[in-house]
Amino acid sequence: MPKIEVFRDALIRGIGAKKLTDAQLEELFPCAKAELDEPADADGIMKVELNDTNRPDLWSTAGLARQLRLYRGGDHPRYTFFSDSTVTRESGDRRIMVDPAVKAIRPWVVGFVMTGPPISEAVLKDLIQTQEKLTWNYGRKRRSIAMGLYRADLIQWPVHYRGVDPDATRFVPLQMDRELSMRQILTEHPKGQEYGHIVADLPLFPLLTDDRGDVLSFPPVINSAGLGAVQEGDTTLFVELTGSDLDSLLHAASIVACDVSDAGYTVEPVRVEYPEQTPYGKAITVPYYFQKPQSVAVTLVNRLLGVDLPASQMVDALKRMGITATEVTPAGGEKAILIRVPEYRNDFLHAVDVLEDVMIGRGMDSFEPEMPRDFTVGRLTELEQYRRRLRDLMVGLGFQEMIFNYLGSGRDYLDRMYPPEAREDAYSRAVQIANPMSENYEFVRPSVIASLMNAESVSAHAAYPHHVFAIGKVAERYEKDPSGTRTLTNLGFLSADRDEDFNIINSRISAILFHLGCEYTLRETRDPRFIAGRAAEITLAGGKAVAGVFGEVHPGTLERWGVQVPCTAGELNLEELLRQT
Amino acid sequence: MASETTLKSLHPLEVKTLLHYRSGDVFDAPQMQTDLDLVLGQCNQALSWLEAKGFVAEAERRTEISYERTALGAEYADTGTPVERILKALAAQGPLTLPALAQATALESRDVGSAYGQLSKVQILSMDESKQVSLEQPDAAPDAILRALLERAAAEPLREETLSEAERAVAQANGKKRGASSAIFRIIEHEVVRYQLSTSGAAIREELQKAGVTGDEIGRLTPEMLRDGSWKGKTFREYGVNAPTSRILPGRRNPYCEYLDSVKDKLTSLGFEEFDGPLVETEFWNSDALFMPQFHSARDIHDVYYVKEPQHIREIPEPYLSNVAAAHENGGQSGSRGWGYQFDRDFTRRLLLRSQGTVMSAKSLKDAAVPGKYFGILRCFRYDQVDATHLSDFYQTEGIVLGNEVNLRTLLGLLKMFAEELAGATEVRYVPGYFPFTEPSVEVHIKHPRLGWFELGGSGIFRPEVTKPMGIDVPVLAWGLGIDRMALMHLGLNDLRELFSSDIEQVRLRRKAG
Known part of the structure; x- marks a missing residue:
């Protein structure tokens, strides 16, 4: 969820209010799914968290202010610089020529020019923040959207977008004072190191130049130190976006254009000329309104909101959200609300997306909570009921219940549990994480006993005897399941005391299984975690199923854990026991 | 005047000692053996207790010396000096x-x-x-004297006071305290302490006599006494009820598990049926079925844990795979325009560790009854740095309600019920929220009597792109509750890591706070 920094004064001005307290702002924020994260600091900058990842239009001071202004009844802005499928705005000589070679590498580019008063620090900061949020959160860290700002008065139109040889093309990137090849930028420039992976494997790299051949930028990595060095006081900027998805780019460009327009700048369209057809024609004049109207049946709104509103009230509610809506009744169809999606939004995929704006527009308080009336029977899973039976038995046997994390290290779960000669096998059965954050959380636990041994190893200060158990999940590789793994629910229990031995734990197993009503037989097992000849498998169904193992923990295992008191331990699988009872 | 508590705190051995010796009598443990018919250990025990309480005091202390024959001495006795x-x-x-x-x-x-x-x-x-x-x-x-001493020392060490002057000189000349293997005798020095009643000891003796306590009262009642009736006519020793207790280590449930179970019980009492599922999931169920686009920023390598081997499930069951793929690509039968991209049918099979409880909500849809209410308390895994407020694995409480009649208002009613029944909330506030799989989405904030305002959970109505592919045509309310803050409060903790503590002593002592 994006968090943005907002100049508080600029926000209040944008809302069109004289003065608002933080409390008043916080009351207003829910209409934008915003939360005040930190109140304004000494520089007047406050932090706001925006929860809706499908509303990138809210991730700037201007965008947030617009939503709040509309909600308070402010006027709908008129953006007259948009072209659409019927109208094409004047673009003069401002053109971007797209080379066919980019189709296979980074196919789309859009842009426009903004002009107006000298850019102040606040405007530049907000633009750069918008750029960061749009390209990071909405643009998948520049993979699908990258954005650049340039000094438009120095550009010789038209601009060219090409695929070029990364080794033969050289220019001086921003924040450096010498020429590098594009390939060198990937390794030598900090931005190259950060974003180079997006293009590193491409045969050609994308490059923007003006008609003289002066480099604007190497998208999505870095601007040039010449045309790409924007600073305070500039009055005319070229805003350009490249990426992999045309709709996202047009949407992002619309957001920035609406923002700068709200801030008092004039938006001058740029015509992008593609070598072949796009969904919006061979040439697209940007900003371009591409969104389609969305309709929703009045009955659906009422049904899902649990109310009985007339269509007119829905239209009013949508107006508060900045959405122009009309009532329509198609011939032979049912009454519906048809909305014109605002230029800066693209989050209407389905009719239901409209009804949330109706909900917010009317205010949450207007919906009276009502208890669901359907009668249903509540029930725990069979396994959970069985777990509780076992748990009560273990508590009755004097055991303390424990609960553990399910992730741990190979050292704890495997190296310490098994002697070296048995480890390869143990590792081959364990579920390992491909992208661990730390080796401490690299494996899903393969047994509850491993968790209990870990507890024992950190509890030498606890008065003896120790009798502990845990019932929980373990996971292991399992060829028969389509996933190649399976999750099991196991009881593990462990006792540590001077007098612990096989006979005692055998008696406990006998008591537990008697009370579960399980007929079982024991079979000696050579599980290297235990002392040979003092460990057994619990078999059910005449030896066909194995439901668990128990025994005297091998002193080698104890030594690897640093435990100096004899231990017995056992593990039972609840699913298997349940199947056989 | 000794209190009654002091009298009751006396052990029968102490009582017998106090009663037997008068003020001024000097005695020691060996003497008590004979006088009281006790074993030496009991005598020493009684003396140490009485001395600690100040009822007896040291009367004299001296060193007794004796001469023990060494192996060399024994050899000389046999073969001659x-x-x-x-x-x-x-x-x-x-x-x-x-x-x-x-x-x-x-x-x-x-x-x-x-x-x-x-x-x-x-x-x-x-x-x-x-x-x-x-x-x-x-x-x-x-060597006549030495010879005689060697003979006499054969049975037991020679006590110095039994020796004549001449014998003592010979014994000393042939004895050593340390390194005695080269000497004929080992010289043993033994501290002898004798006691007498202190003033307070004398006083309590009187109290005992007055109260008629003899030290022969019945202590532990035995089956034998009950069988032969020998308890009859006897008095029972009165115990001090405030005596310190010894520690018992009971079998006990884990307080965090108890809390989770209480939430499960509450939800079943409200008509919810429990669901559960595997820890290893697929991209398909973890995100795709929840209509999160495969290019979504929240679906980064750094947000979920992927399984190293195997990497992919063999297959995703149909028709769900095709339905979900269609919902993503163009909306399919859901009435949506979809995300408009090419759904990756290999990526969707990628195995990972379940990262959100909603997975099971979506997965349960295909077999759910209408009307139906379901819930699960499910272990989930997140790619997070572990600290006091983040765990790599933790529980999420999630559920769904299916029905022809459910809507936003019943969702608010449900949230209100959770807020009051599960959290004891005094006030409830609803705020528009955002989740990729619900529309509309609502967060519920509650005022807790002790924790103040906090976000209890998120909820919404599942998008048709989530329900239609699973064959569900009715609205489905989906909700998730954050109960860990309440669990911490319940247990008097403020670090999430402690919920899963491995420290046996800590867990033994942990109990419900307040």
């Missing part, structure tokens, strides 16, 4: 040189030399010019 052996050899063989004498007696020449020195001084032996040693007094017995 060096002096005895020399006299014997000379008597039998006539004059001998010192080396010949050493050989004849099997003694070190050093020992023979020093024995000769002693014996020649008292004229028992003499040496001529040819260095022949001869016996001058055939009847002399210079």
Whole structure:
């Protein structure tokens, strides 16, 4: 969820209010799914968290202010610089020529020019923040959207977008004072190191130049130190976006254009000329309104909101959200609300997306909570009921219940549990994480006993005897399941005391299984975690199923854990026991 | 005046001691053995208790010395002392040189030399010019005292006070305190302490006599007493009820598990049926079925844990795979325009560790009853740095409600019920929220009597792109509750890591707070 920094004064001005307290702002924020994260600091900058990842239009001071202004009844802005499928705005000589070679590498580019008063620090900061949020959160860290700002008065139109040889093309990137090849930028420039992976494997790299051949930028990595060095006081900027998805780019460009327009700048369209057809024609004049109207049946709104509103009230509610809506009744169809999606939004995929704006527009308080009336029977899973039976038995046997994390290290779960000669096998059965954050959380636990041994190893200060158990999940590789793994629910229990031995734990197993009503037989097992000849498998169904193992923990295992008191331990699988009872 | 509590705190051994000895009597543990018919350990125990309470005080302290025969001493007793052996050899063989004498007696020449020195001084032996040693007094017995001591020390160590002056001199000359293996006797020093009643001891003695306590009261009641009736007519020793207790280590449930179980019980009592599922999931169920686009920023490598091997499930069941793929690509049958991209059918099979409980909500849809209410408390895994507020694995509480009649208002009603029944909320506030899989989405914030305002959970109505592919045509309310803050409060903790503590002692002592 994006968090943005907002100049508080600029926000209040944008809302069109004289003065608002933080409390008043916080009351207003829910209409934008915003939360005040930190109140304004000494520089007047406050932090706001925006929860809706499908509303990138809210991730700037201007965008947030617009939503709040509309909600308070402010006027709908008129953006007259948009072209659409019927109208094409004047673009003069401002053109971007797209080379066919980019189709296979980074196919789309859009842009426009903004002009107006000298850019102040606040405007530049907000633009750069918008750029960061749009390209990071909405643009998948520049993979699908990258954005650049340039000094438009120095550009010789038209601009060219090409695929070029990364080794033969050289220019001086921003924040450096010498020429590098594009390939060198990937390794030598900090931005190259950060974003180079997006293009590193491409045969050609994308490059923007003006008609003289002066480099604007190497998208999505870095601007040039010449045309790409924007600073305070500039009055005319070229805003350009490249990426992999045309709709996202047009949407992002619309957001920035609406923002700068709200801030008092004039938006001058740029015509992008593609070598072949796009969904919006061979040439697209940007900003371009591409969104389609969305309709929703009045009955659906009422049904899902649990109310009985007339269509007119829905239209009013949508107006508060900045959405122009009309009532329509198609011939032979049912009454519906048809909305014109605002230029800066693209989050209407389905009719239901409209009804949330109706909900917010009317205010949450207007919906009276009502208890669901359907009668249903509540029930725990069979396994959970069985777990509780076992748990009560273990508590009755004097055991303390424990609960553990399910992730741990190979050292704890495997190296310490098994002697070296048995480890390869143990590792081959364990579920390992491909992208661990730390080796401490690299494996899903393969047994509850491993968790209990870990507890024992950190509890030498606890008065003896120790009798502990845990019932929980373990996971292991399992060829028969389509996933190649399976999750099991196991009881593990462990006792540590001077007098612990096989006979005692055998008696406990006998008591537990008697009370579960399980007929079982024991079979000696050579599980290297235990002392040979003092460990057994619990078999059910005449030896066909194995439901668990128990025994005297091998002193080698104890030594690897640093435990100096004899231990017995056992593990039972609840699913298997349940199947056989 | 001793309190009744002091009287009751006395052990029968203490009572017997106090009653037996009068003020002024001096006694010690060995004497008590005889006087009270006790074993030495009991006597020492009684004395140490009484001394600690100040009822007896030290009357005298002295050191007793005794002489114990060493292995060397025992050998000399059997084969003779060096002096005895020399006299014997000379008597039998006539004059001998010192080396010949050493050989004849099997003694070190050093020992023979020093024995000769002693014996020649008292004229028992003499040496001529040819260095022949001869016996001058055939009847002399210079080691008679030593011999007698060696014999007497065979049974038990010789106590110094039983020895004559001459015997004591011999014993001392042949004894050593340390390194006694080269000596004939080991000198043992033994501290003897004798006691007498203190003033308070004398006072409590009177109290005991007045109260008629004898120390013969019945302590532990035995099956034998019950069988033969021997308890009848006897008095029972009264115990001090405030005596310190010994620790019992009971079998016990884990308080965090207890809390989770109480939430499960509450939800079942509200008509919810529990669901559960595997820890290893697929991209398909973890995100795709929830209509999160495969290019979504929240679906980064750094947000979920992927399984190293195997990497992919063999297949995703149909028709769900095709339905979900269609919902993403163009909306399919859901009435949506979809995300408009090419759904990746390999990526969707990628195995990972379940990262959100909603997975099971979506997965349960295909077999759900209408109307139906379902819930699960499910372990989930997140790619997070572990600290006091983040765990790599933790529980999420999630559920769904299906029905023809459910809508936003019943969702609010449900949230209100959770807020009041599960969290004891005094006030409830609803705020528009955002989740990729619900529309509309609502967060519920509650005012808790102790924690103040906090976000209890998120909820919404599942998008048709989630429900339609699973064959569900009715609205589905989906909700998730954050109960960990309440669990921490419940247990008096403020670090999430402690919920899964491995420290046995900590868990044993943990209990419900407040």
